[in-house]
Amino acid sequence: MSAAILPMRRDGAQPPPQLSIRGLGVVYRGRKGDVRALGGVDLTIREGEFVAVLGPSGCGKSTLLRIVSGLIAPSEGEVMLDGVPVRGPQPSVGIVFQQPTLLPWKTVIDNVLVPIRAQGKPTGPMRDRALELLRLAGLEAFSESYPHELSGGMQQRVGIVRGLIHDPKLLLMDEPFSALDAMTRERMAGELQAIWMETRKAVLFITHSIQEAVMLADRIVVLSDRPGRVVEVLEVDLPRPRLADVVASPRFAEITAHLRAFFQVDGPLRGARR
Amino acid sequence: MNERLLNWLSPVLTFAVFLGLWHWVAAAGMVPAYLIPAPAAVGRAIFTVYREGTIWPHLFATGTEMLLGFAVGSAVAMVAAAIVAEFRAVERCVYPYIVALQSMPKVALAPLLIVWFGFGLASKIVLVALICFFPVFVNVLTGLRATRPDLIDLYRAFGSSRWRIFWDVRLPSAAGAVFAGLQVALVMALLGAVVGEFVAAQEGLGSLIQASSLNFEVPVMFACILTLAAMGAIANTIVRFVQRRVVFWEGAGGRGGTVVKGEG
Numbered sequence: 250m251s252a253a254i255l256p257m258r259r260d261g262a263q264p265p266p267q268l269s270i271r272g273l274g275v276v277y278r279g280r281k282g283d284v285r286a287l288g289g290v291d292l293t294i295r296e297g298e299f300v301a302v303l304g305p306s307g308c309g310k311s312t313l314l315r316i317v318s319g320l321i322a323p324s325e326g327e328v329m330l331d332g333v334p335v336r337g338p339q340p341s342v343g344i345v346f347q348q349p350t351l352l353p354w355k356t357v358i359d360n361v362l363v364p365i366r367a368q369g370k371p372t373g374p375m376r377d378r379a380l381e382l383l384r385l386a387g388l389e390a391f392s393e394s395y396p397h398e399l400s401g402g403m404q405q406r407v408g409i410v411r412g413l414i415h416d417p418k419l420l421l422m423d424e425p426f427s428a429l430d431a432m433t434r435e436r437m438a439g440e441l442q443a444i445w446m447e448t449r450k451a452v453l454f455i456t457h458s459i460q461e462a463v464m465l466a467d468r469i470v471v472l473s474d475r476p477g478r479v480v481e482v483l484e485v486d487l488p489r490p491r492l493a494d495v496v497a498s499p500r501f502a503e504i505t506a507h508l509r510a511f512f513q514v515d516g517p518l519r520g521a522r523r
Numbered sequence: 524m525n526e527r528l529l530n531w532l533s534p535v536l537t538f539a540v541f542l543g544l545w546h547w548v549a550a551a552g553m554v555p556a557y558l559i560p561a562p563a564a565v566g567r568a569i570f571t572v573y574r575e576g577t578i579w580p581h582l583f584a585t586g587t588e589m590l591l592g593f594a595v596g597s598a599v600a601m602v603a604a605a606i607v608a609e610f611r612a613v614e615r616c617v618y619p620y621i622v623a624l625q626s627m628p629k630v631a632l633a634p635l636l637i638v639w640f641g642f643g644l645a646s647k648i649v650l651v652a653l654i655c656f657f658p659v660f661v662n663v664l665t666g667l668r669a670t671r672p673d674l675i676d677l678y679r680a681f682g683s684s685r686w687r688i689f690w691d692v693r694l695p696s697a698a699g700a701v702f703a704g705l706q707v708a709l710v711m712a713l714l715g716a717v718v719g720e721f722v723a724a725q726e727g728l729g730s731l732i733q734a735s736s737l738n739f740e741v742p743v744m745f746a747c748i749l750t751l752a753a754m755g756a757i758a759n760t761i762v763r764f765v766q767r768r769v770v771f772w773e774g775a776g777g778r779g780g781t782v783v784k785g786e787g
Binding site (some may be wrong): 318319320337338339340342343346350352353354363364366367368369395396397493 | 552671673679681682687692695698770771772774
């Protein structure tokens with residue numbers, strides 16, 4: 250089972266894109282006319298690549314994630330997962346939501362197994378894998394606990410483990426730490442990096458935290474205020490593992506300063522802050 | 524410790540004062556004994572009806588009406604609420620009528636139901652079922668609709684069938700509301716059974732109260748009323764007990780909120 254958790258990284262040639270998004274646009278029909286949430290987004294994620302999408306609140310980041318997961322259909326453009334157009338739910342994708350989104354009547358391990366159950370597959374054979382992932386997240390002692398017995402940070406870690414249970418090719422994370430306090434948040438970012446370095450999934454990480462994006466991502470895609478468009482794509486060349494002290498490095502400061510310019514009140518994205 | 528003792532003792536004290544006042548009113552001869560018998564007389568009456576067994580067939584009849592009517596009415600209500608919640612077309616066709624019927628006093632149907640179903644158990648069971656239907660229906664429907672959309676999205680993202688989402692997510696989400704409805708229905712079930720018996724019945728605590736009223740047997744009436752009160756209280760306690768076991772996650776820290784480990 251552990252072999253499935255730790256896939257080998259293929260070296261050599263440029264890996265093929267896991268996810269490719271072209272000309273993606275979304276228009277919501279509201280009572281006061283149509284609202285454009287996304288306006289022509291292009292984005293690719295290669296195998297094993299950690300991509301952060303950074304944008305002000307309300308720029309359609311979450312919409313982007315819901316489209317990739319197949320929960321809603323785009324108004325225009327196309328999303329290809331492993332070369333196949335996304336139409337409808339995508340069981341080969343893992344999702345981590347803003348909130349832990351755990352079923353309060355299920356134990357931690359049963360919550361982790363929800364993606365298996367939801368697909369109508371037997372959960373029995375996956376229990377060992379679930380326990381192993383929980384161990385990876387430091388939660389093995391809590392596998393039989395109920396969500397209300399855990400702290401907020403632990404609940405969110407259960408949510409992350411659940412996102413990995415079915416060995417997804419791509420992990421979608423929608424501001425997974427935004428509901429946590431600042432200290433827990435920082436620690437969780439560190440833990441996510443550790444889990445990612447073990448599993449090497451392709452990750453699409455939605456966030457509005459510049460620090461978080463620089464800390465975690467191989468590449469950062471900056472979206473503009475609504476309707477969201479890609480205004481910058483930035484490779485983060487900081488070496489891994491990026492530990493807490495990387496924040497103090499000049500390169501880190503350089504990158505964050507560059508990104509922050511996009512969100513300044515008198516910058517090009519006027520009104521981005523609320 | 525002291526706090527606990529006080530919590531126990533205070534209501535007992537209230538009851539003792541109440542009994543004392545009652546006894547004093549009856550003993551002072553302010554009211555004729557055939558209107559308000561002394562507590563001792565009521566106690567004797569209760570003792571007698573239970574020891575001689577005259578109350579048992581009535582208790583059994585009322586209990587049967589209450590429980591069967593409650594079971595049938597609640598079961599139908601749950602299935603109906605599930606169908607209405609899942610199928611918008613059904614909701615559009617049926618919901619306005621259910622809302623309209625809800626405000627109608629169901630006990631007004633009692634004489635009609637007696638005409639249709641006779642003097643026996645059947646008419647009371649139908650009346651109780653009708654009365655139980657609405658609180659359960661409304662609560663289950665509300666509960667099913669209040670299911671957190673993010674939990675449904677989680678299942679939908681993996682291509683879950685509607686059926687599975689219903690069983691895995693919607694139904695457990697609604698469990699708290701289901702029990703709230705059952706608690707209300709249970710109290711109303713007892714009321715329905717007694718009203719049905721008032722209208723026409725061969726057996727039951729309601730009919731015994733009425734017969735005693737005609738014979739001015741006030742102590743027996745008190746015995747029946749106290750028995751009904753005890754039945755209601757016991758039934759309510761059982762439902763609450765089952766609720767705490769089934770919906771253990773509610774009240775223990777809410778719905779996925781952040782709670783410090785060790786609490787609850």
